[in-house]
Amino acid sequence: MPLIAVVGRPNVGKSTLFNRLVGKRLALVDDRPGVTRDRREGEGRLGDLTFRIVDTAGLESAADGSLEARMRQQTEAAIAEADVVLFVIDARAGVTADDVRFADLVRRASSPVILLANKAEGHAGRDGAYDAYSLGLGDPLPVSAEHGEGLGDLYDALQPFFPEPSDEDEDEETGEGAPLRIAIVGRPNAGKSTLVNRLVGEERMLTGPEAGITRDSVSIDWEWRGRRVRLVDTAGLRRKARVIDKLEKLSVADAIRSIKFAEVVVVLLDATIPFEKQDLSIADLVAREGRALVFGLNKWDLVEDRGEAMKRHREALDRLLPQVKGAQMVALSGQTGEGVDRLMTAVQTAHEVWNRRVSTAALNRWLEGVLERHPPPAVAGKRIKLRYATQPKARPPFFVIFGTRTEELPDSYVRYLINGLRETFDMPGAPIRLTFRTPDNPYDTKG
Template sequence: MSVTVAIVGRPNVGKSTLFNRLVGRKIALVDDTPGVTRDRREAEGRISELRFRLLDTAGFEDVSDDSLEARMRLQTEAAIAEAEVILFMIDARAGVTPLDERFAQLLRKANKRVHLIANKAEGKAAQAGLMEAFSLGFGEPVPLSAEHGEGLGDLYNIVAEAVEAVETGAAELVTDRMPEINVDVTDEVDGDEEELRWNPSRFLNVAIVGRPNAGKSTLINRLVGEERLLTGPEAGITRDSILVPWEWEGRVINLVDTAGIRRRARVQQKLEKLAVSDSLRSIQYAEIVVLMLDATMPFEKQDLQLASLVEREGRALIIAVNKWDLVEDKSATLAHLKEACTRLLPQMRGIPLVTLSGLKGTNIPRLMDAIFEIEKVWNARISTARLNRWLTGMVEGHPPPAVSGRRLKLRYITQAKSRPPSFVVFCSRPDALPTAYQRYIVNGLRETFDLPGAPIRLWVRGGDNPFAPKGRKK
């Protein structure tokens, strides 16, 4: 049974820095600007052999209206409700502030295990703040330097104690129930563990990308059935790329919400540059990318650039046209969108296009069906025999052109790998094979072997059939 540990505190005390330290890699954005983190982020934390579920939270703001800060506070309160262990962080150099005191009052009402963490405790400048921390009423503060990794031994003891308490409670619960169920409890527990253990091969990483305010976070909230991510009328709410595990029909889907990506010329501030870079990295680590378009402003230049980026990274692409409930003439608009998709993105002919409303939850099953179908295409394998029979027909139907008076010979084709489907063609003069003829081969592969939407890689190599017996050319 995993223990959940939440890091909470006012803005800019170093919560995300400690989160990255415990996770072991920099996945949360860190900057001197207060309020960088907005959504609660989840990952596996580790200290030595200890493993636990770790939550990073937005800086606590003492507001309760309809503002963005108030919605951020609700996300923090949700993390507190989930966690068994609360790490209440203050800045030892700044001492105890009124906002720290207000947050301490809230935590005392939560009836949770709270440990006071005094960050930035290296050096003499922190001594006064460490003494002030006793006034918050959580006992002796744990001095820590998240940036330099000092004080992690004390955190180990805190988490280890919580793990032991949870495991002891779970064992007592099983013992209490044994006489009631009248079965071999040991066998049943082992069987349940085997059944529930996550198999990495079952994971599917799906990144949701698009321009600001396209409805990415709203869609994920609708999918998971809770207000997991911050949403609102303000553009650019999401900054970090947030991974949200979710299950659909027995399949574990890792949904990744990303910051809205504007044109590079408009991205000026350092923080937005960090957020955009984080979103682009999410595309690299995804398997399926859902490009969200605003139905009221579809296929703008930035949308096309994002689609091209996904194709260059070799990821499977689905276009989701959001806010479909705002469209009046749906039939005419859908026909226009399909025509525009074919015309503007010819390199990925047959991209699935799904209209939906993240706010109202319409067409969610269609989106998931499209995701699973494009996954099959992205993982497709085609036998070498089928490929070469197909290549013979393609060459007979449309022979490659003669270059400098010499006709090119395509001798052999094989699939090098999948994810995405990648093929190697052996040719007598690979440097002379025209780009147009390579497109002819790629389009033929896509049409004949039913590979719509996914990127296709084609490499042209020189030489004879490498698999033919020696002394025999084909």
């Protein structure tokens, strides 16, 4: 079982992350720095990955022989023994001198390092996360250990370091051979379990007229057209105000966790009453988590005047959820099997878009054309300059544009840029991420 060490300076949230991954409050957590002194080990789990994980004392500069120096030795020993090191910084505080110093120590170790920018919720956290590029430890993963955000990206980063169960299965869990992870979510009684049974071809899930039969998120390994699929049926998600029962709260948390670990999420709607407020809340959650998104209009066998209904639903989708404009919407019936194959084709297409990368050259040709046709508006008589663009990652497509005074860009212009990316590079429905940065040298006019 792989050994993962969580390291970083004091008070960056290492113990909170440790507790999140072991699923228990094993490590003491407090706002005061230096609570953790000894290495604490537990068995962690992230999706279908299991591992030993070690929480360590915060790395500090200290005199030889002192308590802090002995604590640091314990941490250095954990780094030496680890198969993977999670180097954690506080995104809200940005990169500190201690972070830079200890990044050099971690870089010299033989173990692979994954850089985590913790406490990355909110604008301040996201900005600090981008500063972490300067540490030279690869792309930082923005996470929030306290809120459980960003764990899907951590799963993807960890997966290559896990041994496969047998030689026959080599390379099947990563890369092109990995199972496609699909979560089916929606309001209670939208027909999720009936759809899952229809997809896998057996009565795998309990179904019935009562809402809320499914409580746990159930994972089913399956194959579609030769492609391995891990299908997750989830509990129905009601409005938060109506979730009172403790068991239902656990079921909802489990469903939300399934969204975080999915690659594609099918939001299943009841075609007779689609796009209620809760449907929109669920879709917005999926988009904020950055998952690929497909809408399934279930119970289509009960709909009359289907052409008019589809036109009406398509217009409603683009109007109510502009952040996933162009997302695929498939009419289907889990009861009769109509449209189920089209749904899986849409899922595969959405997954391809979600993984799409655009070359830097193509991006900058696009940006040059945008600036010629529609330059950013001047603010207080001063021009906003956008210099160059790049795509540091996919899953979902994530773009960074460098320039000056970018914090003053109006929201309308940012939406214009996102829509331009979506249309130019054929990314319908993708939850595109776009952020802006100022070059390190404010006098740099290159690019």
